[in-house]
Amino acid sequence: MRAGFAALLLAALLFVGFRPVGQLPPVGSLLDPANGVWATARTANLPPLERGRIPGLTRPVEVVFDDRGVPHVYAATEEDAFRALGFIMARDRLFQMELQTRAAEGRLSEWIGPSVLEVDRRTRALGLRWGAERKFAAANRNSIGYRAIAAYADGVNAWISSMRPRDLPMEYRLLGVTPGKWEPIYSLSFFSKMSLTLAFNDGTYNRLAAQAKVGRAAADALYPVNSPIQEPIQPNGQRAPRFDVAAIPAPGPPDSAAMLALAGREPVLAALGGLKPNHNGDALGSNNWAVSPKRTASGHALLAGDPHLELTLPSIWYEMHVVVPGRLDVAGVGFPGVPGVIIGFNRDVAWTFTNTGSDVNDYYAEVVDDTVRPSRYRVDGAWRPVEKRIENYRDQKGAVIRTDTLYFTHRGAMARQLGKWMSMRWTAQEPSDEQSNFIKLGYARNAAEWLEAMSGYQAPTQNGLVADKSGNIAIRSTGAYPIRPGDGRGDVVRDGSKSSSDWLGYLPPSRFPYAMNPAQGYLASANQQPVDPRVNPSFMGSDWYSPWRAMRINELLRKDSAVTPDAMRRFQTDPGSARADAFVPLFLGAAAREDSAGRADATLKRAASLLAEWDRRYTTDNRRAVLFDKAMDELGTRTWDELRPQRDKGTAAQTLGIPESQVLLELMQDPTSQWWDDRRTRDLVETRDEIVTASLRAALVAALKTHGDPSGSGWLWSNVRHANIHHLTQIPALSALRVPVQGGPSTLSPSGGSGREGASWRMVVELGPEVRAWATYPGGQSGNPASPRYKDRLPMWQRGELAPVLFPKTRADIDPKRIVSVLRLDPP
């Protein structure tokens, strides 16, 4: 009896030990104290001394980890350095590297199963892997970029093959999977994924959808090619923003041509990725700025980098310092999965990027020979063969769970819905070699060399900012800007049956937005329209982010003629808001006019009184920012009601976003525009002041309901707005959620919405005789959730502080007290 019970129990224990049960992975290998999840504790701390071997190494490499967890790599050749980087990045971030790659290639279902099949199908339909393969096939095998990714793969695979059971990251255990071999192409796939994040924000859909609802004239004004507030990256000689205010045409009748163009193509655009919800330029965005020696306290050039991306744990960045004596000495951050420094500095120059956000993808309505399985498509009356690609999707056991046939024209991926085919051309899928560009930056000795190193760079288009030791500062919006035929616009769907619809080439670098050592003594970018159209009318995009952040940083830089590194640091989390400066007086003015007309009730008076108390700063201890935040949301919703879908839930129209707040400000100049009329009140025609005050009233009511008394803690900004930094698996226990941060919509450290985006890396560099740098990012160097280095930088990031970056010239220059670990890598 007892033996029978024991046998049954043993069978059950062995079953759950070996087999996953529901969401639970096999518990045996999980709970095993020697090799299971508990063993990750033994790898959480860096060992004082460790050795490893990497095939292909020509000479030993020494890697010294400082007390911030930053590796200082000392290698004899560049390839050896990249092999070492592959080894140590894999040691710290293997799960992240592989997960990102699988996401970029549409292979998540091999880990997670059929539940993510549709994500994979969409990724592959976009042609991300196809594009990476094109780049890989076209890569010059002798280029530094190719040699780097090949060497890097050697290092990653050396780590994988030398892993002990305890080295397996916790996430692999939770998913019940093991690492696969790392291929060089994975680094290119990662770039494709980054391009999807940064270079896929064209305004085609928004414009078309708005045109279908309110006509072309109104749509053109709501999603303008040029920002109504001109504060461009390339200085235009003005000392203040220029308001190119124009009357916004009243909502017109629905445009049947646009409706026809949309009909059946919404799903196609969705399949090709063109239906991303409208970006909210007030809630996210990157910044960079540099100051000439004549405006700094020390007399040396200063540079600040502040790229904003999705915040994740582990962080998207990995900090490093790479030294090849006599050749390369570069520090900064790069992406796990990619060799080398992307943003950083060497002994002579410092550089950083913001996203340009230009329109670099276009859609073409194609004519095909078969509406179900096309083999040819027609261009200029002649048929061309369609490139077919069979995509197999596999589950965790390797079984094929789905097969798709993908079709490509010479432009790019095609998709079909409701019998219509559309293809997409995207600069990010054209052969290019960005990896070489990024690596060459590390060799630049001055700003001019740095700009030269970026030549040929393609995607995603970036506002590259550089400062050098000689005091030069320069910025150039670099990348491939397609030249389109006709009106040159990229926010329309073009006729694919004509070759005359195709791109005519790319803008030459001489026409890129650019500035070097401007008279104003500083340069800044914040994702705004890069160049004043009066200076350079080339089409580069549309629906640009509102330039509130640019206005704010320029204001701060204009006021300070003796900028210090610490001031640069403070600017990065400055709580001031140009948007608030623009809109608060308008709210208060409208309330005052309603009051003097005898139409203000107690709620409006109280709301106006509370808003007037606000200092227009999004500090964590502020109790009034929440009222403005809600009032702006209300105002946008009430004003743009004409653009809201007509209860057509589930259709693509749901994703149509509202125009940028700079367009709303433009509209505010017209108190009787038809746009102010609220369609829900059929018998009334509202004016601007009525809508503005109604928004303010509603904001107060909502704030009182949600946050309680205005003097209570519920109104504290720290209780309202948070950064939410999710682990890549989205598991809350491994994430850092509800982190109070200074800043709000349109501040230099913008925050909004889900709180998932924010400053991914903050850096200040002083280009003096000895280069000094300060930096941090929200997370830590280790991807091991048990490691003290997993999110050790988060408190500093939250406070807006930066840590001094150790930048020793030689191995001997490192203070032994700051050395935590030494890794010696040898050839086999």
Add this chain to the structure above:
Amino acid sequence: MLRATVKFLLLTEAFAVATFAFGWWAVPLLAFAWAAFVDTRRPVMFATMCATSAWIAVLLLNAARGPVDIVAARFGGVLGLPSVALIAITIIYAALLSWSASVVGAAVRKALFHKSAKDEEPAPAPQQRAGAREVAVADA
């Protein structure tokens, strides 16, 4: 007493080494073998105690070399369990594995013993029978 202590330490070490070398499944294997093939008193209790002690020792070894508390907190959080519960579950898992395997092992030994006794000695010695009964009673 000394002999029992040494035996306890040796078996505990064997469980720990086997776990390191082969993984968690070495625990039931060793417990089974111990109870089935080693002639000893109270093999089930002994194997269970040694396996449990071995896993506790390995956990302590981990704790000496890294932040086991953070692992417990993070991993426990993933499973929706408090840290202490996760540690307890780990230890209990080792105990149940070794207990069930050694009970099965003891039963096999008993069956084997009876079979071989019947085959080789039609009339087993009273002392041997008493010894066999003693094991069974002690483990009951």
